[in-house]
Amino acid sequence: MSSIAFIGLGNMGAPMANNLIKAGHSLAVYDLVPGAVNSLADAGARPATSATDAVKGAEVVITMLPASKHVEALYLDSDLLSAIDPAALIIECSTIAPDSSRKVAMVAQTRGLAMIDAPVSGGTGGAAAGTLTFIVGGEAADFARAQPILQNMGKNIFHAGPAGAGQVAKICNNMLLGILMAGTSEALALGVANGLDPKVLSDIIAKSSGRNWATELYNPWPGVMENAPASKGYAGGFGVDLMLKDLGLAAEAALSTRSSTPLGELARNMYSLHSGQGHGKLDFSSIVNLYVHKPS
Ligand code: NAD
Numbered sequence: 001m002s003s004i005a006f007i008g009l010g011n012m013g014a015p016m017a018n019n020l021i022k023a024g025h026s027l028a029v030y031d032l033v034p035g036a037v038n039s040l041a042d043a044g045a046r047p048a049t050s051a052t053d054a055v056k057g058a059e060v061v062i063t064m065l066p067a068s069k070h071v072e073a074l075y076l077d078s079d080l081l082s083a084i085d086p087a088a089l090i091i092e093c094s095t096i097a098p099d100s101s102r103k104v105a106m107v108a109q110t111r112g113l114a115m116i117d118a119p120v121s122g123g124t125g126g127a128a129a130g131t132l133t134f135i136v137g138g139e140a141a142d143f144a145r146a147q148p149i150l151q152n153m154g155k156n157i158f159h160a161g162p163a164g165a166g167q168v169a170k171i172c173n174n175m176l177l178g179i180l181m182a183g184t185s186e187a188l189a190l191g192v193a194n195g196l197d198p199k200v201l202s203d204i205i206a207k208s209s210g211r212n213w214a215t216e217l218y219n220p221w222p223g224v225m226e227n228a229p230a231s232k233g234y235a236g237g238f239g240v241d242l243m244l245k246d247l248g249l250a251a252e253a254a255l256s257t258r259s260s261t262p263l264g265e266l267a268r269n270m271y272s273l274h275s276g277q278g279h280g281k282l283d284f285s286s287i288v289n290l291y292v293h294k295p296s
Contacts, residue, residue, distance in 0.1 A: 240279055
């Protein structure tokens with residue numbers, strides 16, 4: 001069992017840290033929100049007073065933060081790296097720009113620290129169930145070292161390539177997810193406007209050629225899936241602003257390689273419009289509200 005520092009205890013980080021505690025690891029946890037730290041302390045973690053305090057004596061450091069600026073601020077603009085044991089492994093799980101991820105990994109490396117990018121897929125449900133997919137970028141030896149830890153939080157663990165490769169793969173996946181959620185919303189709204197029951201239509205699509213992750217596990221229409229954010233007022237889950245961030249990362253990646261991503265760009269504009277209307281903190285499946293004023 002390992003001594004692990006876990007920094008960033010939001011919608012994803014908290015259930016991931018919980019699974020590490022359940023697996024028997026010794027955790028020190030930190031978040032800017034004291035309530036998040038206290039909840040994990042109740043579950044058996046040591047509540048740290050700062051990120052630097054959390055990493056003291058840690059064999060593994062895991063971060064799960066919102067975006068590139070948070071990750072760069074933590075690792076590059078503070079003295080955190082010098083507080084980490086040189087023998088420790090850093091597992092950076094946030095979804096951030098590949099360039100940002102490479103930059104942080106390079107700085108860590110120059111200080112003799114091993115770091116991998118390990119963004120995840122599977123949502124808050126997957127985080128709670130310990131069935132996340134980890135998409136890792138970094139050295140093969142560090143990937144191997146991380147496996148036993150990642151297995152306590154996830155089911156499918158991929159090595160995408162060198163540093164930053166995990167982020168590239170994750171961005172491609174999330175661009176597709178954003179498009180699929182908008183497309184699923186569009187199809188359901190069309191069916192309902194034409195007299196169909198959203199549950200019946202969802203059941204049909206889930207067993208037909210239009211099926212996808214949204215129709216199987218994360219239906220955007222309220223009341224169709226009891227446990228989906230749509231049935232809980234779009235609270236928790238994966239925020240509109242986080243999806244917007246990922247579609248922005250996809251757009252940057254496309255620009256830098258002169259790739260064409262017309263559907264990704266359309267989806268980015270839709271989530272941007274939705275966020276601009278004040279819905280940035282809602283789950284991203286609330287994009288269905290762009291199609292209907294009051295989904296029933
Ligand atoms: P979140 O906003 O719920 O949680 C982020 C947490 O980081 C917050 O609790 C915040 O207080 C904390 N934080 C920010 N800066 C900090 C700092 N300097 N020190 C300590 N704590 C700090 O976000 P989330 O939904 O948990 O997502 C985290 C990352 O995972 C994002 O990059 C997101 O894109 C990605 N992701 C999310 C989901 C999902 O379904 N929510 C799925 C896959 C990937």
